[in-house]
Amino acid sequence: MESQKQVIERLRTAFRSGVTTPLHFRLTQLQALLTLLEDNEPQILEAMHKDLAKPKFEAVLSEIDLVVNDLCYTISNLHNWMQPSYVGKNLATKLDDCFVRREPLGLVLIIGAWNYPLQLIVAPLIGAIAAGNCAILKPSEVSKATEQLLSELIPKYLSQECYAVMCGGAEETKLLLENRFDHIFYTGSQAVARSILQAAAVHLTPVTLELGGKCPCLIYGRLDIKAGAKRLVWAKFFNVGQSCVAPDYVLCTTEMRDALLPAIKDALEEFYGTQAQQSPDYGRIITDRHYDRLMELLGKSEGKVVIGGDGVKEDRYIAPTVIVDLKESDALMQEEIFGPILPIITIESLDQGISFINQREKPLALYVFSDESRIVTTVLERTSSGGFCSNDGIVHMTLPGLPFGGVGASGMGSYHGRWTFETFSHRRGCMLRGWGLERISMLRYPPYSERRLGWLRWATTAKKKGWGGCSVM
Amino acid sequence: MWQLTEVHSCLSRMSREQLVVQQARKAFLTGRSKPLDFRTQQLKSLKRFITERQKEITDALKRDLNKSENATLFYELLGLEGEINLALSKLSEWAAPRPVAKNLLTISDEVFIQPEPLGVVLIIGAWNYPISVTLQPLVGAIAAGNAAVVKPSEVSAHTAKVMELLPLYLDPEMYPVVTGGVPETQELLKQRFDHIFYTGSSTVGKVVMEAAACHLTPVTLELGGKSPCYIDKDCDLKIACRRITWGKYVNCGQTCIAPDYILCEPSIQNKVVEEIRKCIKEFYTEDPKTFRDYGRIINQRHFKRIMALIEDSTVAVGGENDESQCYIAPTVLKDVVPESKVMQEEIFGPVLPIVPVNGVNEAIQFINEREKPLVLYVFSSSKKVIKQMMAETSSGGLLANDCLVHFTVSDLPFGGVGNSGIGHYHGKYTFDQLSHLRSCLLKKLSMERVNQVRYPPHSAEKVRWARLLLLKQVNLGRWRQLAHAAMLAALAAFVIRRFLR
Numbered sequence: 001m002e003s004q005k006q007v008i009e010r011l012r013t014a015f016r017s018g019v020t021t022p023l024h025f026r027l028t029q030l031q032a033l034l035t036l037l038e039d040n041e042p043q044i045l046e047a048m049h050k051d052l053a054k055p056k057f058e059a060v061l062s063e064i065d066l067v068v069n070d071l072c073y074t075i076s077n078l079h080n081w082m083q084p085s086y087v088g089k090n091l092a093t094k095l096d097d098c099f100v101r102r103e104p105l106g107l108v109l110i111i112g113a114w115n116y117p118l119q120l121i122v123a124p125l126i127g128a129i130a131a132g133n134c135a136i137l138k139p140s141e142v143s144k145a146t147e148q149l150l151s152e153l154i155p156k157y158l159s160q161e162c163y164a165v166m167c168g169g170a171e172e173t174k175l176l177l178e179n180r181f182d183h184i185f186y187t188g189s190q191a192v193a194r195s196i197l198q199a200a201a202v203h204l205t206p207v208t209l210e211l212g213g214k215c216p217c218l219i220y221g222r223l224d225i226k227a228g229a230k231r232l233v234w235a236k237f238f239n240v241g242q243s244c245v246a247p248d249y250v251l252c253t254t255e256m257r258d259a260l261l262p263a264i265k266d267a268l269e270e271f272y273g274t275q276a277q278q279s280p281d282y283g284r285i286i287t288d289r290h291y292d293r294l295m296e297l298l299g300k301s302e303g304k305v306v307i308g309g310d311g312v313k314e315d316r317y318i319a320p321t322v323i324v325d326l327k328e329s330d331a332l333m334q335e336e337i338f339g340p341i342l343p344i345i346t347i348e349s350l351d352q353g354i355s356f357i358n359q360r361e362k363p364l365a366l367y368v369f370s371d372e373s374r375i376v377t378t379v380l381e382r383t384s385s386g387g388f389c390s391n392d393g394i395v396h397m398t399l400p401g402l403p404f405g406g407v408g409a410s411g412m413g414s415y416h417g418r419w420t421f422e423t424f425s426h427r428r429g430c431m432l433r434g435w436g437l438e439r440i441s442m443l444r445y446p447p448y449s450e451r452r453l454g455w456l457r458w459a460t461t462a463k464k465k466g467w468g469g470c471s472v473m
Numbered sequence: 474m475w476q477l478t479e480v481h482s483c484l485s486r487m488s489r490e491q492l493v494v495q496q497a498r499k500a501f502l503t504g505r506s507k508p509l510d511f512r513t514q515q516l517k518s519l520k521r522f523i524t525e526r527q528k529e530i531t532d533a534l535k536r537d538l539n540k541s542e543n544a545t546l547f548y549e550l551l552g553l554e555g556e557i558n559l560a561l562s563k564l565s566e567w568a569a570p571r572p573v574a575k576n577l578l579t580i581s582d583e584v585f586i587q588p589e590p591l592g593v594v595l596i597i598g599a600w601n602y603p604i605s606v607t608l609q610p611l612v613g614a615i616a617a618g619n620a621a622v623v624k625p626s627e628v629s630a631h632t633a634k635v636m637e638l639l640p641l642y643l644d645p646e647m648y649p650v651v652t653g654g655v656p657e658t659q660e661l662l663k664q665r666f667d668h669i670f671y672t673g674s675s676t677v678g679k680v681v682m683e684a685a686a687c688h689l690t691p692v693t694l695e696l697g698g699k700s701p702c703y704i705d706k707d708c709d710l711k712i713a714c715r716r717i718t719w720g721k722y723v724n725c726g727q728t729c730i731a732p733d734y735i736l737c738e739p740s741i742q743n744k745v746v747e748e749i750r751k752c753i754k755e756f757y758t759e760d761p762k763t764f765r766d767y768g769r770i771i772n773q774r775h776f777k778r779i780m781a782l783i784e785d786s787t788v789a790v791g792g793e794n795d796e797s798q799c800y801i802a803p804t805v806l807k808d809v810v811p812e813s814k815v816m817q818e819e820i821f822g823p824v825l826p827i828v829p830v831n832g833v834n835e836a837i838q839f840i841n842e843r844e845k846p847l848v849l850y851v852f853s854s855s856k857k858v859i860k861q862m863m864a865e866t867s868s869g870g871l872l873a874n875d876c877l878v879h880f881t882v883s884d885l886p887f888g889g890v891g892n893s894g895i896g897h898y899h900g901k902y903t904f905d906q907l908s909h910l911r912s913c914l915l916k917k918l919s920m921e922r923v924n925q926v927r928y929p930p931h932s933a934e935k936v937r938w939a940r941l942l943l944l945k946q947v948n949l950g951r952w953r954q955l956a957h958a959a960m961l962a963a964l965a966a967f968v969i970r971r972f973l974r
Contacts, residue, residue, distance in 0.1 A: 016841070018865070057931035057939070065940055087884035098882050103867055105890070182891065190689065197686035201679050204694065206895045211689075227921040234928055271929040281929035371918055380913065382504075384589055387912040396914035399584060401573035407591070407909040408667065412691040414910070427897065429870040429885030431878065432859060435709045441875075445719055446756040446766040448543035 004172075007164045008179050011107050011134040014161040021104060021132045023082060027075060029129045029158055033122070034071050036157040037064060043149060044118060050145035051117060053284035053316075058239060063118040066398060070123055073400050073417055074130050081130070081421050084430070097432040102425040104132030106182035111173065111196075112139045113187040114286055115242040115338075117146035120187045120210075125163075127420025128185075134162045138176065140188075141169045142286060181205050183424060187244075190409055208413030208423055210244070210364075211406055212336050215385075216357050217247035217367040217393070219256055220350055221375045228369045228391070229263035233271065235367075235393020237320050240283040241340040245365040247393050248336060249343040251353045257324060257344050264342075265307055268320050276308075277317050285316040285339065294318055294339040300331035303343060328356075350375060354382050362386070362408035367393055386410050490660040493649045494622060497593045500646040501620035507590060509564055515615045515643055516564075519608070520557045522642040523550055526635060530604060533631035537603065538724065539769035548723065549604040552881060556609050559883055559900055560616040567616065567904045570913070583915035588908040590618030592667030597658065597681070599672040600628035600771055601727040601821075606672045606695070607636065611648070613903025614670075620647045624661060626673075627654045628771055666690050668907055672729075674819075675892050682895075693896035693906055695729070696889050697819050700846045702732035702876070703836045703862065705853035706741055713852040713874070714748035717825075718756065720850075720876025722803045725768040726823040730848045732876055733820055734809070736836045739829040746789045746805055746827070753790065753803045762793070762800050770799040770822060779822035782815040786826060811839070833858050837865045845869070845891035850876055869893050922969045938968060 002010070019025060037044070041064060048054040048063065084099040108128050112121035121139050128135040137154065139147040151165040166176060177184075177199035186196050187210040200207045217232065236247050252260065272279040285291040295311055301323060308321035321341045326332060332343050347353040357366070366385035368376050376390045386406035389396040397404045397416070405414030415423050443452045487495070505511055523530065527550070534540040534549065560567075570585040594614045598607025607625050614621040625633040633652050640650060651661060662669075662684035671681045672695040685692045704713055720732050737745055753761070761767040770776040776799045783792070783806060791804035801823050809815060809826035816826065830836045840849065849868035853859055859873045869889035872879045879885055880899075888897025898906050926939045941964070 021864075055929070055931065057929070057936050060936060061927070061939060087882065098879075098885055100886060101863070106867075193689060194686055197689065198683055201682035201686055204675060204679060204682065204696070204892055204895065209689070224918040224921070227918040227924075230921070230928065231918075231924070273930070279930065281931050369918070373915075376915060380587070384909060385911065387914075388587075389914045389916070391916040391918045392914070395916075396912060399573070399576070399579065399912075399914065401575075402584065402912035402914065403586065403910060404912065407911070409689055412689070414912075426867065426890045427886050428868065428890070429879055429882070429887060429897075430863065430873075431871070431875070431882065431885065432873040433875040433878070435712050435854070435874065438712055438715075441716070444547070445715070447758075447764075448541060448547065448766050450543070453543050453547060 004166065004176055004179070007136065007166065008107065011136065011162060011164060014159075015104070015106055015134045019159075020129075020134055020162055023079060026078060026130055026132060029162075030071060030075050030078070030126065032157045033126070033129070034068065034075070036153055037068055037071075037122075040149075040153060044146075047145035047149045048117065048143075051114070051143040052239070052242070052286055054239065055281040055283060057281060058283070062239070063116055067119055067122045067126070070126055070400060070417060070420075074126050074421065077418065078130050078421075081418055096434070097430075099430055101428045101430055102131065102422070103428050105424060105426055107134045107136070108183040108185065108424060109136050109138065109176070109181045111184070111186045111188065112137070113244075114140040114142035115239060115244070117143035118150075121150065124185045124187075124208075124415060124420060124424075127415060127422075128424045129158075129163075130421045131424035133182070133424055135164075136176075136181075137163070137165045138173060139165065139167065141167065183207070185413075185415075185423070186210065193411075208405070208415065209411045210404075210413075210415075211409065211411040212244040212338070213361050213363045213406070213410045214248040214333075214336050215245060215363045215365040215367065216360075217250045217369065218350075218353050218357070218379055219250055219252040219260065219369040220353065221370040221372040223256070223369060223371050225259050225263045226266075229260055230267045230270075231392050232260075232369065233264055233267040233320075236342050237268075237271070237282070237340050238394060240285060240318070241342075242283075242286065242338050243394060245387070245394050245397055246338075247342075247365075247367050248363075249333065249345060251345050251347050251356060253348065254346045257346055260344070261306060261322070261324075264322060268307065272320065276319055277312065277315065282320075285318060288313070288316065290339070291316045291318065294337070294341065297331050297335075297337070297339075298323075298341060301326065301343075302330055303332065308340075350378065354379060357383050362406070362410055364406045364410040365389060365393075365396070384408070386414075488660050490651060490657060491664060493651055494593060494661070494664040494666070496646050497620040497622055497649055500644070501590070501593055506615075506620055506644075506647055507618045509568060512564060512615055512618060513561060515648070516557055516561050516612065518642040519612065519615070519639075520554065522639060523553060523604075523608075526638060529635045529638070530632070533629075533635045534604070536631045537600070537629040538727070538771060539767075540724065541765045544724075544766060544768070545604075549602055553605055553608055553612070555881075556612045556883065556900070556903075560612050560904070563901065564616055567901055568618070571910075579914070581917070581920065583913070585913050587911045587913050588617070588905070589911050591907060591909055592619060594619045594621045594907055595661060595664075595666040595669045596621055596623050597669070597671045597673065598623070598625045599729075600626035600632075601724060601729070603629040603632040603636075610670045610672075610693075610898060610903060610907075613898060613907050615643075615648070616904050617907040619667070619907055622661065622666070623648060623650045624658060625650065625652060627652065668692070670898075670907070671695065678894070693888070693898065694894045695887075695896075695898075696847070696892065696894040697729045697821070698844050698846045698889070698893045699733040699816075699819050700730060700848045700850065700868075701836075701840050701843075702735050702850040703833065703840075703852065704735060704737040704741065704745060705833065705851070705855060705858050706738055707858070708852045708854050708874075710741065710744055710748055714745060715752045716875050717850075717852070718749050718752035718803075721825050722753070722757070722767070722823050723877070725770060725801070726825075727768075727771065727821050728877065730870075730877055730880060731821075732825070732850050733846075734816065734826045734828055736828050736830045736839060738831060742807060742827055742829055746807055749805055749825070750790045757803060761802055762795065762798070767803075770801060773799060775799075775822070776801065779820065779824060782818070782820060782822075783824055784814060786813050786815055789827075791823075833861060837862065840866050845889070845893055847889045847893040848872060848879070867891070869897075923965055926968060938964075 303323040303326035308319035311318040400417030403414035403419040786806040789807040791802035793802040847869040883900030886897035
């Protein structure tokens with residue numbers, strides 16, 4: 001059994017050999033990853049069911065298909081993305097070549113999370129491979145079945161010289177982080193993110209942190225209550241609320257709340273029947289510890305449970321729960337819920353709702369439900385968040401053209417589609433000059449004279465007229 | 474004379490730095506830095522600062538670094554003015570929502586990326602181009618709609634004093650200037666910022682990043698390192714050496730992108746030495762010490778540091794020095810070995826070692842055994858050699874057949890990689906680096922019936938339709954796109970009928 005250091009050394013040697021750089025190699029590996037997913041769909045679904053009782057529908061859509069789509073998108077576009085992008089030339093630089101190259105960083109570390117155990121490891125991996133790096137994957141040890149499956153399948157399909165899976169818990173991760181990487185990609189909690197950043201600082205390693213927080217859902221103004229309630233319920237209880245972009249809590253007026261509650265009840269019944277525990281489409285809490293945490297929060301809360309509230313520990317089942325009449329200081333409002341409990345906080349005005357949001361940390365996602373576009377625009381303009389979606393939940397992260405990431409406490413950096421490729425690349429500014437025009441170059445050499453400076457200022461004034469960003473040197 | 478902030482801080486038992494940051498945050502939260510008019514007005518005021526205070530600035534730089542007036546105008550103010558002008562002309566374009574390619578399913582939605590301010594940015598400047606490296610990031614910070622705390626380097630003390638005049642031109646609460654040394658910087662770093670932009674050494678860079686880690690603050694680190702300069706046998710040596718001489722001895726070698734050392738074949742070493750000797754004479758006269766366009770080392774500590782570096786190497790040109798003036802003559806060392814002192818750290822002075830290597834492969838190996846530099850220079854008439862250098866090495870930037878000038882191209886990202894830095898800036902890159910690019914999807918509550926496919930309860934059939942309709946991404950040519958649109962409409966109609974409750 002290789003030690004951590006041996007694996008790292010082996011992968012670094014592979015990177016130094018240049019094997020991961022050619023387009024052909026990257027495409028072959030990406031194809032192999034695609035084959036891995038296609039060949040092993042039943043096993044993957046089985047593993048996720050073991051870990052999270054993930055309904056087949058959810059696993060297929062939010063894990064397998066999401067990643068397969070990203071793979072296909074990357075495979076089709078990689079050749080383009082790898083081309084140098086030439087920057088504008090003006091009169092003075094007509095003989096020069098100025099362009100930006102995307103180059104691999106080296107050896108990257110990808111640390112996954114348990115709530116979407118496949119997607120959160122494989123989606124970053126796609127970009128890491130596409131960008132020409134070697135990669136170490138550290139799947140979450142909490143989603144054990146998926147961790148086990150990944151550690152078997154990845155070496156079977158991908159180059160073992162260039163990609164490795166390392167398993168283990170907090171201790172092993174801590175040891176791993178003492179090593180030097182060229183980029184660290186982490187999905188998880190803020191507390192752990194801080195220690196990852198500190199470990200990265202020792203080596204000046206750039207990081208991408210996909211964190212979380214409480215994603216507010218502001219429901220205001222004129223609204224198709226039935227449609228709104230359905231989308232809200234779908235987004236909230238998808239994966240039993242264990243999504244970093246799940247609407248954490250709702251902000252709305254008392255009237256709105258009273259109109260929403262029956263619609264939410266109807267939607268829940270339509271989706272999961274009267275007994276959600278019997279529905280094959282309703283998942284489970286990941287571990288006993290997380291179950292206890294959620295039930296404790298519910299117990300401490302001073303709000304009134306109007307829907308659900310019950311749980312069965314042996315099954316790690318918590319009913320879809322809606323709770324009202326909470327104060328800002330409530331236990332449920334102090335941390336990210338990450339479970340099937342939906343607090344509804346009443347506000348008196350849109351301004352109050354916006355203030356409420358702005359007094360808190362910037363969330364990963366912000367939702368507004370309203371048929372009035374003026375309200376949507378106002379909230380968009382007066383708040384900040386990683387991403388923003390109106391009249392729906394979660395789906396904004398499925399679009400490969402949109403960068404997915406947080407801001408402030410919800411994270412730094414972004415990915416999906418081309419953005420993952422860019423995250424794992426170094427953008428190297430290149431300028432190739434010729435030997436000619438040395439007479440013009442001479443204007444810049446000492447001794448400096450007013451006259452020469454005058455000529456150079458004239459030449460660089462061309463910039464003002466929008467001739468581009470080059471100055472004569 | 475006590476500043477108002479000092480009085481306040483005394484009264485409230487907060488440190489001055491804490492108070493300043495708090496005030497900046499308060500100013501930012503008023504929202505006044507967001508409208509484009511405000512940003513434009515502040516940028517224009519910044520421009521006025523450098524025009525109206527030109528005399529104070531050039532005087533300060535003369536006293537800090539013995540920079541001549543023309544050198545300051547050329548190397549500090551010209552570039553800065555260019556960046557301000559670019560930001561002024563492009564601001565509305567940069568700040569506008571950026572549309573994103575839509576797919577078949579988002580055809581009726583609005584999908585775009587909205588650039589937004591981050592909040593309060595900390596800019597820590599350096600002493601070598603104190604105006605340029607402190608204020609260029611400020612241009613981007615203002616353009617992106619942020620508040621910014623500016624901390625000029627205390628090492629270039631006279632320039633720091635001039636920067637204290639900034640609040641007379643800019644919104645004083647939104648863009649305060651905090652002067653001071655290490656304790657003040659440490660106190661600043663304890664505060665929470667939304668981004669920290671640091672220019673300086675890798676050692677301090679690590680400290681900055683660690684402090685930022687406590688608040689999960691993203692950073693841009695413009696660091697340094699030893700920037701190699703490979704001179705190929707096949708090149709116009711005369712022009713190459715002239716450009717290298719210029720690039721090396723500007724600001725007395727105290728430039729983060731100065732060619733730190735030369736790699737070349739032993740057969741051309743003597744010619745290189747001679748050409749450089751000639752250029753030094755041409756640029757700086759026989760006696761650079763008395764020549765107004767030749768600078769000085771910033772202080773005695775750095776003077777001693779640089780002199781110690783050349784102890785165990787052979788001086789081919791120069792070597793003269795005068796501690797009382799912090800003067801070191803333009804110096805070239807030859808036959809330098811990798812173990813020598815001068816090859817152990819970034820020189821940041823007017824000393825140019827030549828390390829003989831046997832051809833481009835050995836040069837590449839030499840470079841790759843070391844930390845990734847901020848810039849890599851290659852002088853060659855052979856496109857093949859340049860391509861090979863580019864393909865087989867990594868560095869912040871790469872410049873063939875010249876030195877320094879890539880810095881002036883605003884469309885090129887300027888920054889390091891690995892030990893030479895994190896992030897990049899210049900032009901639009903500064904704007905983007907100091908913005909949050911927020912993904913936005915604006916949907917309507919209509920067309921709900923199509924959504925039925927994604928709701929539970931899930932039948933095997935529904936799963937199949939959902940896979941087909943909801944997420945299948947295809948990169949289609951225009952014709953196939955039209956065909957698919959038609960198919961989608963037909964499918965939607967079918968699905969509505971099939972699953973309508």
